[in-house]
Amino acid sequence: xxxxxxxxxxxxxxxxxxxxxxxxxxxxxxxxxxxxxxxxxxxxxxxxxxxxxxxxxxxxxxxxxxxxxxxxxxxxxxxxxxxxxxxxxxxxxxxxxxxxxxxxxxxxxxxxxxxxxxxxxxxxxxxxxxxxxxxxxxxxxxxxxxxxxxxxxxxxxxxxxxxxxxxxxxxxxxxxxxxxxxxxxxxxxxxxxxxxxxxxxxxxxxxxxxxxxxxxxxxxxxxxxxxxxxxxxxxxxxxxxxxxxxxxxxxxxxxxxxxxxxxxxxxxxxxxxxxxxxxxxx
Amino acid sequence: xxxxxxxxxxxxxxxxxxxxxxxxxxxxxxxxxxxxxxxxxxxxxxxxxxxxxxxxxxxxxxxxxxxxxxxxxxxxxxxxxxxxxxxxxxxxxxxxxxxxxxxxxxxxxxxxxxxxxxxxxxxxxxxxxxxxxxxxxxxxxxxxxxxxxxxxxxxxxxxxxxxxxxxxxxxxxxxxxxxxxxxxxxxxxxxxxxxxxxxxxxxxxxxxxxxxxxxxxxxxxxxxxxxxxxxxxxxxxxxxxxxxxxxxxxxxxxxxxxxxxxxxxxxxxxxxxxxxxxxxxxxxxxxxxxxxxxxxxxxxxxxxxxxxxxxxxxxxxxxxxxxxxxxxxxxxxxxxxxxxxxxxxxxxxxxxxxxxxxxxxxxxxxxxxxxxxxxxxxxxxxxxxxxxxxxxxxxxxxxxxxxxxxxxxxxxxxxxxxxxxxxxxxxxxxxxxxxxxxxxxxxxxxxxxxxxxxxxxxxxxxxxxxxxxxxxxxxxxxxxxxxxxxxxxxx
Numbered sequence: 010x011x012x013x014x015x016x017x018x019x020x021x022x023x024x025x026x027x028x029x030x031x032x033x034x035x036x037x038x039x040x041x042x043x044x045x046x047x048x049x050x051x052x053x054x055x056x057x058x059x060x061x062x063x064x065x066x067x068x069x070x071x072x073x074x075x076x077x078x079x080x081x082x083x084x085x086x087x088x089x090x091x092x093x094x095x096x097x098x099x100x101x102x103x104x105x106x107x108x109x110x111x112x113x114x115x116x117x118x119x120x121x122x123x124x125x126x127x128x129x130x131x132x133x134x135x136x137x138x139x140x141x142x143x144x145x146x147x148x149x150x151x152x153x154x155x156x157x158x159x160x161x162x163x164x165x166x167x168x169x170x171x172x173x174x175x176x177x178x179x180x181x182x183x184x185x186x187x188x189x190x191x192x193x194x195x196x197x198x199x200x201x202x203x204x205x206x207x208x209x210x211x212x213x214x215x216x217x218x219x220x221x222x223x224x225x226x227x228x229x230x231x232x233x234x235x236x237x238x239x240x241x242x243x244x245x246x247x248x249x250x251x252x253x254x255x256x257x258x259x260x261x262x263x264x265x266x267x268x269x270x271x272x273x274x275x276x277x278x279x280x281x282x283x284x285x286x287x288x289x290x291x
Numbered sequence: 292x293x294x295x296x297x298x299x300x301x302x303x304x305x306x307x308x309x310x311x312x313x314x315x316x317x318x319x320x321x322x323x324x325x326x327x328x329x330x331x332x333x334x335x336x337x338x339x340x341x342x343x344x345x346x347x348x349x350x351x352x353x354x355x356x357x358x359x360x361x362x363x364x365x366x367x368x369x370x371x372x373x374x375x376x377x378x379x380x381x382x383x384x385x386x387x388x389x390x391x392x393x394x395x396x397x398x399x400x401x402x403x404x405x406x407x408x409x410x411x412x413x414x415x416x417x418x419x420x421x422x423x424x425x426x427x428x429x430x431x432x433x434x435x436x437x438x439x440x441x442x443x444x445x446x447x448x449x450x451x452x453x454x455x456x457x458x459x460x461x462x463x464x465x466x467x468x469x470x471x472x473x474x475x476x477x478x479x480x481x482x483x484x485x486x487x488x489x490x491x492x493x494x495x496x497x498x499x500x501x502x503x504x505x506x507x508x509x510x511x512x513x514x515x516x517x518x519x520x521x522x523x524x525x526x527x528x529x530x531x532x533x534x535x536x537x538x539x540x541x542x543x544x545x546x547x548x549x550x551x552x553x554x555x556x557x558x559x560x561x562x563x564x565x566x567x568x569x570x571x572x573x574x575x576x577x578x579x580x581x582x583x584x585x586x587x588x589x590x591x592x593x594x595x596x597x598x599x600x601x602x603x604x605x606x607x608x609x610x611x612x613x614x615x616x617x618x619x620x621x622x623x624x625x626x627x628x629x630x631x632x633x634x635x636x637x638x639x640x641x642x643x644x645x646x647x648x649x650x651x652x653x654x655x656x657x658x659x660x661x662x663x664x665x666x667x668x669x670x671x672x673x674x675x676x677x678x679x680x681x682x683x684x685x686x687x688x689x690x691x692x693x694x695x696x697x698x699x700x701x702x703x704x705x706x707x708x709x710x711x712x713x714x715x716x717x718x719x720x721x722x723x724x725x726x727x728x729x730x731x732x733x734x735x736x737x738x739x740x741x742x743x744x745x746x747x748x749x750x751x752x753x754x755x756x757x758x759x760x761x762x763x764x765x766x767x768x769x770x771x772x773x774x775x776x777x778x779x780x781x782x
Binding site for chain 2: 033034037047050051052053054055079080094095096097098099100226227228229230231232233234236237238243245248262265266268269270273274276277280
């Protein structure tokens with residue numbers, strides 16, 4: 010079954026959002042779960058992407074992705090009406106949602122996309138939701154308005170100070186943990202950001218959930234490529250996660266594993282860009 | 292005298308009814324023609340080329356046609372072996388194929404990947420006479436010959452389907468077991484939908500077994516055959532997550548479900564360094580290479596794989612051989628196979644071990660990794676092994692490997708593939724209430740492959756633990772018969 014793109018917009022340079030037909034996934038997906046997208050059956054990669062939202066009536070899912078490699082760039086070049094051949098999901102365990110009290114949601118860059126449905130679900134469960142959203146600069150901040158709808162308070166930080174505070178996300182996170190009782194922190198963003206968020210909350214003894222986005226093939230527990238070390242044990246992100254107790258995750262190991270194909274990916278991306286240019290010159 | 296002349300002479304005697312067992316013993320065992328060992332290191336084409344018609348009939352003439360047919364007892368699906376072989380002698384390949392098809396639905400697959408030397412060919416009288424199982428009648432190669440002959444005929448016969456019963460059966464997993472169940476249940480007139488988690492159907496036949504041992508085109512033909520029978524195949528559906536078994540039965544109206552999802556979870560050795568970059572499970576390595584065609588990376592395929600110079604594969608089964616031989620084809624200069632017992636105890640097929648050696652895989656027997664060593668970037672750079680010796684037999688009946696203290700040595704590598712087996716995937720168990728599992732997480736079934744839930748059947752690796760294609764097919768047949776019986780009694 011092919012999956013048609015019903016709408017598409019570019020949120021910021023290299024970041025795209027699309028509503029895609031996937032009725033089976035739409036009817037089953039919960040906050041925190043992800044899908045695997047495979048553009049074309051024969052030769053494409055399988056890309057894990059978190060579900061940023063669903064519309065059960067329309068039978069669509071919302072995906073947000075950053076074009077970082079060839080496959081995500083190719084996905085970004087799709088137009089409304091184009092089709093993705095394969096979408097598998099929902100995968101992973103849904104976020105554990107209950108009334109914790111005060112929940113701080115920390116998003117970094119593209120991490121805001123998977124974080125949004127979690128913030129929404131936490132709000133619906135009766136929590137006070139404080140969202141801290143970070144980006145390198147103003148133009149790279151995504152989903153701010155959506156977070157304002159589901160949060161009691163939104164704090165924006167940018168690396169260069171072009172919008173909100175000039176700071177990294179751990180600065181307001183640290184302040185909030187000092188000033189008030191925080192019951193749970195959910196941090197999703199670059200691995201290094203999640204690592205430092207966890208170091209921050211550990212000081213204050215605040216439970217912290219992170220959502221890991223590792224290299225993955227099948228997404229059903231078969232390949233073991235997504236393995237991470239959590240509390241000294243081997244866990245598979247696709248079936249045991251994607252969310253884990255951030256204080257137990259071995260982030261350094263994870264960051265190393267994620268570099269596995271860097272050279273090959275760069276080469277593929279350069280070749281793809283080159284081909285794209287050839288196309289444009291015509 | 293050339294082969295054709297020999298065949299003509301033997302056939303003359305055979306027709307005259309004067310071909311004696313002694314004459315049959317004298318017929319040379321026919322070797323499988325195969326691609327040159329050096330040439331095939333750099334392609335993924337099938338290694339074994341298949342018998343010629345002359346070879347097939349010569350090999351078939353070696354069969355004594357034993358009254359008690361011990362070979363048949365050794366076959367998990369009880370193919371009428373001597374009968375189909377007798378038809379090859381006569382040159383009636385269609386009849387031979389029909390006889391095989393009565394019991395086996397995937398002869399082109401089984402003729403290639405079944406472990407014949409421990410099944411049908413083990414009790415063969417001819418092999419017993421020569422006290423060498425390799426001198427047995429090559430039943431597997433004959434099965435393959437017949438199946439390939441059938442594939443070349445234009446009009447591929449589609450099994451007849453009974454009139455619709457209005458009953459619906461869901462099959463979870465489009466692997467060999469699922470394909471067999473789908474065929475048998477569809478034949479009985481039930482509506483059949485096969486759900487597959489990957490984006491291509493075929494299960495282990497497309498992600499695990501490499502092209503050079505089982506061409507994907509063959510699996511594709513079998514899948515097309517299913518579709519022609521009216522079986523619906525839905526890919527990208529993960530049972531338990533996309534929908535639960537309960538939902539399939541209660542909301543979608545499936546009257547019965549067959550669980551054939553395979554053995555999911557790769558086992559690791561739990562030693563230091565297993566998370567280093569460049570350390571793969573065999574599942575990941577083979578899936579990247581086969582299903583995602585990583586051997587074509589940069590030439591169309593987008594999935595990368597380690598481009599290694601020195602690869603260590605840990606394990607001694609067929610999956611280990613497949614991984615090692617895949618590494619050879621991906622251009623590795625040295626591929627080391629590390630196995631903790633001796634070659635005699637290796638679970639891999641003898642033929643595959645031979646092939647691996649011919650292709651230059653270096654065997655390190657009675658060796659086992661102690662830890663993996665990494666460089667500053669977290670990339671694996673060495674494998675530290677211990678030497679082993681064999682002790683008394685253990686519960687598996689094989690002699691237990693015992694490490695020799697202080698025998699550590701290191702091999703420089705840039706990739707390690709762990710091929711030591713798979714456990715049950717917990718997903719179905721976690722999401723299906725009331726399904727009884729054993730302590731290893733495998734689904735418990737009765738002799739008819741029925742689970743603890745009404746209308747739910749299971750078979751293959753999820754029941755047996757990691758086994759073989761033919762065992763999964765055998766269970767599939769049992770389960771299909773039980774499902775048909777169950778549905779016949781259900782209003």
